[in-house]
Amino acid sequence: MTVTEPSLPASPSPRAATGRVVSVHASGEHGFSKPAVDRIVLVEGVGxxxxxxxxxxxxHRSRVAADPSQPNLRQVHLIHGELFDRLAAAGHDVAPGDLGENVTTRGIDLLALPVGTRLTIGESVVTVTGLRNPCQQINDFQPGLLKQVLRRGDDGAVERLAGVMGIVSRGGTVRPGDAVEVELPAPPHLPLTRV
Structure with a gap:
């Protein structure tokens, strides 16, 4: 199965789509997967x-080692639940939270959103900063999984499919079942790159 480079939303409307939260995850320890919880609280500017x-x-430990003063553009990690369907079709058993995301969604093509998209999730707002850059830990979790979420498209471009990262622009509580509303930034729309 080939995956094409996601396209940016074509709608001229600043409100592009509505999805929903499938599950939420958090862990106070640095590890790969995060357990499901009944709610998470997003703190503005923190995560x-x-x-x-x-x-x-x-x-993130490798980034702290490189430069601990960098701003945290990875306060919240979101993955589209549709990815798990694709992984299952490729023979991988991966559940929400297994890849370490904080919020699992359905109904929104997160990878196609431009930089600066605002996601209203429950009471909070998350501003999308870029793509998660999958690493070897994904293969350590499940052999062969990395090539499903980090690969080259037919045009040779690298495709990163393991979700998006964002910063908390308005704090609040997020629960499974909450709506996710998408507000696109003003044009020109810049495609997501790794952060």
């Missing part, structure tokens, strides 16, 4: 309350 990746500056 998911009590999560190991919350902070004003970078919290």
């Amino acid at each position: 998911v309350e009590g999560d190991a990746h919350a902070g004003v500056t970078v919290q």
Whole structure:
């Protein structure tokens, strides 16, 4: 199965789509997967309350080692639940939270959103900053999985399919079942790159 490079939304309307939250996840320890919880609290400018990746500056261990003063553009990790369907079709058993996301959604093509898209989720707003860059830990979790979420398209471009990252622009509580409303930024729309 080939995956084409996601296209940017064609609608001229700043309100593009509505989806929903399937599950939410958090962990106070640096690890790969995150357990499901009944709710998460997003803190403006920080991230998911009590999560190991919350902070004003970078919290991912390799990025801290490189430069701990970098701003944290990865406060919230979102994955589209449709990815798990695709992985299952390729023979992988991966459930929400297994890839370490905080919010699992359905009904929105997260990878096709432009930089700066605002996602109203429950009471909160998350501004999309870029793509998650899948790493070897994904293969450590399940052999062969990395090539399903990081590969080259027919045009040779690298495709990163393991979700998007964002910052918390308005804090609030997020629960499974909450609506996710998409508000596109003003044009020109810049495609997501890894952060």
